[in-house]
Amino acid sequence: NAGVTQTPKFQVLKTGQSMTLQCAQDMNHEYMSWYRQDPGMGLRLIHYSVGAGITDQGEVPNGYNVSRSTTEDFPLRLLSAAPSQTSVYFCASRLGVTQYFGPGTRLTVL
Protein backbone atom coordinates (compact mmCIF):
# COMPACT_ATOMS: atom_id res chain seq x y z
CA ASN A 1 0.00 0.00 0.00
CA ALA A 2 1.22 3.48 -0.85
CA GLY A 3 -0.95 4.93 1.93
CA VAL A 4 -1.84 8.60 1.45
CA THR A 5 -0.07 10.38 -1.39
CA GLN A 6 -0.03 14.10 -2.15
CA THR A 7 1.18 16.09 -5.13
CA PRO A 8 2.93 18.38 -5.62
CA LYS A 9 5.43 18.51 -2.73
CA PHE A 10 6.18 22.18 -3.31
CA GLN A 11 4.32 24.92 -5.18
CA VAL A 12 4.77 28.65 -5.64
CA LEU A 13 1.81 30.69 -6.86
CA LYS A 14 1.17 34.30 -7.58
CA THR A 15 -1.74 36.08 -5.92
CA GLY A 16 -4.94 35.38 -7.81
CA GLN A 17 -3.82 32.15 -9.45
CA SER A 18 -5.79 28.97 -8.94
CA MET A 19 -4.55 25.44 -8.46
CA THR A 20 -5.51 22.00 -7.21
CA LEU A 21 -3.66 20.02 -4.57
CA GLN A 22 -4.04 16.33 -5.23
CA CYS A 23 -4.62 13.68 -2.57
CA ALA A 24 -5.15 9.96 -3.02
CA GLN A 25 -5.33 6.96 -0.70
CA ASP A 26 -5.37 3.26 -1.48
CA MET A 27 -6.67 1.97 1.86
CA ASN A 28 -10.37 2.25 0.98
CA HIS A 29 -10.97 4.65 3.87
CA GLU A 30 -14.27 6.49 3.79
CA TYR A 31 -13.18 9.50 5.86
CA MET A 32 -10.71 11.96 4.36
CA SER A 33 -9.72 15.47 5.36
CA TRP A 34 -7.53 18.43 4.54
CA TYR A 35 -5.57 20.42 7.10
CA ARG A 36 -3.30 23.39 6.96
CA GLN A 37 -0.35 23.73 9.31
CA ASP A 38 0.91 27.13 10.30
CA PRO A 39 3.65 27.95 12.83
CA GLY A 40 2.34 27.95 16.40
CA MET A 41 -1.19 27.02 15.35
CA GLY A 42 -1.08 23.28 15.02
CA LEU A 43 -3.31 21.75 12.37
CA ARG A 44 -6.55 23.38 11.35
CA LEU A 45 -9.23 21.46 9.50
CA ILE A 46 -10.19 22.96 6.12
CA HIS A 47 -12.69 20.45 4.67
CA TYR A 48 -13.53 16.84 5.23
CA SER A 49 -15.49 14.04 3.63
CA VAL A 50 -17.18 11.02 5.16
CA GLY A 51 -17.55 9.23 1.84
CA ALA A 52 -17.79 9.64 -1.92
CA GLY A 53 -20.17 12.44 -2.81
CA ILE A 54 -20.23 13.89 0.72
CA THR A 55 -18.13 16.84 1.84
CA ASP A 56 -18.38 19.37 4.65
CA GLN A 57 -16.58 22.42 5.94
CA GLY A 58 -14.06 22.38 8.71
CA GLU A 59 -12.67 25.21 10.79
CA VAL A 60 -11.10 27.33 8.00
CA PRO A 61 -12.91 26.59 4.70
CA ASN A 62 -12.90 30.04 3.09
CA GLY A 63 -10.98 30.22 -0.19
CA TYR A 64 -10.95 26.45 -0.68
CA ASN A 65 -13.20 23.98 -2.47
CA VAL A 66 -13.25 20.19 -2.36
CA SER A 67 -15.02 17.38 -4.13
CA ARG A 68 -15.11 13.63 -3.56
CA SER A 69 -16.14 11.78 -6.70
CA THR A 70 -14.37 8.56 -5.69
CA THR A 71 -13.34 6.93 -2.42
CA GLU A 72 -9.67 7.21 -3.39
CA ASP A 73 -9.34 10.88 -4.37
CA PHE A 74 -9.95 14.09 -2.45
CA PRO A 75 -8.55 17.13 -4.27
CA LEU A 76 -8.34 20.58 -2.68
CA ARG A 77 -8.85 23.59 -4.94
CA LEU A 78 -7.62 27.09 -4.29
CA LEU A 79 -9.88 29.36 -6.25
CA SER A 80 -7.87 32.60 -6.14
CA ALA A 81 -4.68 32.25 -4.13
CA ALA A 82 -3.86 34.81 -1.46
CA PRO A 83 -0.66 35.28 0.59
CA SER A 84 -2.62 34.22 3.69
CA GLN A 85 -2.86 30.76 2.13
CA THR A 86 0.88 30.27 2.34
CA SER A 87 1.11 27.16 4.48
CA VAL A 88 1.84 23.46 4.56
CA TYR A 89 -1.17 21.39 3.55
CA PHE A 90 -1.78 17.86 4.76
CA CYS A 91 -4.31 15.37 3.51
CA ALA A 92 -5.36 12.52 5.76
CA SER A 93 -7.55 9.46 5.61
CA ARG A 94 -9.02 7.74 8.60
CA LEU A 95 -10.02 4.32 9.80
CA GLY A 96 -11.89 4.33 13.07
CA VAL A 97 -10.15 6.86 15.29
CA THR A 98 -6.71 6.62 13.64
CA GLN A 99 -5.69 9.12 10.99
CA TYR A 100 -3.09 8.48 8.29
CA PHE A 101 -1.38 11.56 6.92
CA GLY A 102 0.20 12.28 3.58
CA PRO A 103 3.67 13.86 3.36
CA GLY A 104 2.33 17.37 2.79
CA THR A 105 2.44 20.13 0.18
CA ARG A 106 4.35 23.28 0.96
CA LEU A 107 2.58 26.18 -0.76
CA THR A 108 3.91 29.71 -1.08
CA VAL A 109 1.72 32.49 -2.45
CA LEU A 110 3.58 35.61 -3.53
Next chain:
Amino acid sequence: GNSVTQMEGPVTLSEEAFLTINCTYTATGYPSLFWYVQYPGEGLQLLLKATKADDKGSNKGFEATYRKETTSFHLEKGSVQVSDSAVYFCALSKGSSASKIIFGSGTRLSIRP
Protein backbone atom coordinates in the same frame (compact mmCIF):
# COMPACT_ATOMS: atom_id res chain seq x y z
CA GLY B 1 -16.32 23.24 22.76
CA ASN B 2 -13.63 20.58 22.57
CA SER B 3 -10.03 21.73 22.82
CA VAL B 4 -6.51 20.54 23.51
CA THR B 5 -3.81 22.52 25.28
CA GLN B 6 -0.22 21.37 25.29
CA MET B 7 2.94 22.88 26.67
CA GLU B 8 4.65 25.38 24.47
CA GLY B 9 8.04 24.59 23.09
CA PRO B 10 10.63 24.39 22.09
CA VAL B 11 11.85 21.80 24.56
CA THR B 12 15.57 21.07 24.47
CA LEU B 13 17.03 18.12 26.37
CA SER B 14 20.25 16.18 26.47
CA GLU B 15 20.35 12.60 25.26
CA GLU B 16 19.15 10.09 27.88
CA ALA B 17 17.19 12.73 29.79
CA PHE B 18 13.64 12.13 31.02
CA LEU B 19 10.91 13.71 28.89
CA THR B 20 7.48 15.00 29.83
CA ILE B 21 5.26 16.95 27.46
CA ASN B 22 2.07 18.09 29.13
CA CYS B 23 -1.32 17.87 27.47
CA THR B 24 -4.73 18.71 28.91
CA TYR B 25 -8.07 18.61 27.18
CA THR B 26 -11.59 19.97 27.39
CA ALA B 27 -14.37 17.76 26.13
CA THR B 28 -17.72 16.39 27.12
CA GLY B 29 -18.07 12.68 27.60
CA TYR B 30 -15.19 10.32 26.97
CA PRO B 31 -13.02 11.29 24.02
CA SER B 32 -10.23 9.19 22.57
CA LEU B 33 -6.80 10.75 23.07
CA PHE B 34 -3.75 10.61 20.82
CA TRP B 35 -0.16 11.66 20.46
CA TYR B 36 1.11 12.23 16.93
CA VAL B 37 4.72 12.84 15.96
CA GLN B 38 6.01 14.82 12.99
CA TYR B 39 9.61 14.29 11.95
CA PRO B 40 11.28 17.01 9.87
CA GLY B 41 9.85 17.24 6.36
CA GLU B 42 7.24 14.56 6.95
CA GLY B 43 3.55 14.24 7.72
CA LEU B 44 2.18 13.34 11.12
CA GLN B 45 2.33 9.74 12.34
CA LEU B 46 0.29 8.24 15.12
CA LEU B 47 2.60 7.59 18.09
CA LEU B 48 0.13 6.20 20.62
CA LYS B 49 -3.49 6.40 21.67
CA ALA B 50 -5.86 5.68 24.53
CA THR B 51 -9.58 5.28 24.13
CA LYS B 52 -10.86 5.17 27.71
CA ALA B 53 -10.04 6.46 31.17
CA ASP B 54 -6.98 4.92 32.86
CA ASP B 55 -5.78 3.36 29.61
CA LYS B 56 -2.06 3.69 28.96
CA GLY B 57 -0.87 4.06 25.39
CA SER B 58 2.72 3.14 24.64
CA ASN B 59 5.03 2.91 21.64
CA LYS B 60 8.79 3.28 20.97
CA GLY B 61 9.46 3.86 24.67
CA PHE B 62 6.87 6.66 24.93
CA GLU B 63 3.91 6.38 27.28
CA ALA B 64 0.83 8.41 28.11
CA THR B 65 -1.98 7.65 30.55
CA TYR B 66 -5.55 8.84 30.07
CA ARG B 67 -6.43 10.67 33.30
CA LYS B 68 -10.10 11.55 33.40
CA GLU B 69 -9.91 13.20 36.83
CA THR B 70 -7.28 15.70 35.68
CA THR B 71 -8.33 15.73 31.98
CA SER B 72 -4.73 15.07 31.04
CA PHE B 73 -2.71 12.85 28.69
CA HIS B 74 0.92 13.72 29.35
CA LEU B 75 3.59 12.17 27.13
CA GLU B 76 6.63 10.64 28.86
CA LYS B 77 9.80 8.83 27.90
CA GLY B 78 12.45 7.65 30.31
CA SER B 79 15.52 8.19 28.15
CA VAL B 80 15.32 10.27 24.99
CA GLN B 81 17.51 9.85 21.94
CA VAL B 82 18.63 12.30 19.26
CA SER B 83 16.28 10.50 16.86
CA ASP B 84 13.32 11.60 19.01
CA SER B 85 13.80 15.18 17.85
CA ALA B 86 10.47 16.09 16.24
CA VAL B 87 7.24 18.00 16.81
CA TYR B 88 4.70 16.24 19.03
CA PHE B 89 0.97 16.88 18.79
CA CYS B 90 -1.65 15.93 21.34
CA ALA B 91 -5.13 15.36 19.90
CA LEU B 92 -8.61 14.20 20.81
CA SER B 93 -11.59 12.72 19.05
CA LYS B 94 -15.06 12.14 20.33
CA GLY B 95 -14.80 8.65 18.99
CA SER B 96 -17.33 8.14 16.25
CA SER B 97 -15.92 7.36 12.84
CA ALA B 98 -17.23 10.64 11.48
CA SER B 99 -16.16 12.93 14.28
CA LYS B 100 -13.45 15.50 13.86
CA ILE B 101 -10.04 15.27 15.46
CA ILE B 102 -8.89 18.31 17.42
CA PHE B 103 -5.14 18.94 17.55
CA GLY B 104 -3.04 20.90 20.00
CA SER B 105 -0.59 23.46 18.69
CA GLY B 106 2.40 21.10 18.85
CA THR B 107 5.58 20.98 20.93
CA ARG B 108 8.96 20.99 19.21
CA LEU B 109 11.47 18.70 20.91
CA SER B 110 15.21 18.94 20.26
CA ILE B 111 17.65 16.43 21.74
CA ARG B 112 21.33 17.33 22.09
CA PRO B 113 23.90 14.53 21.70
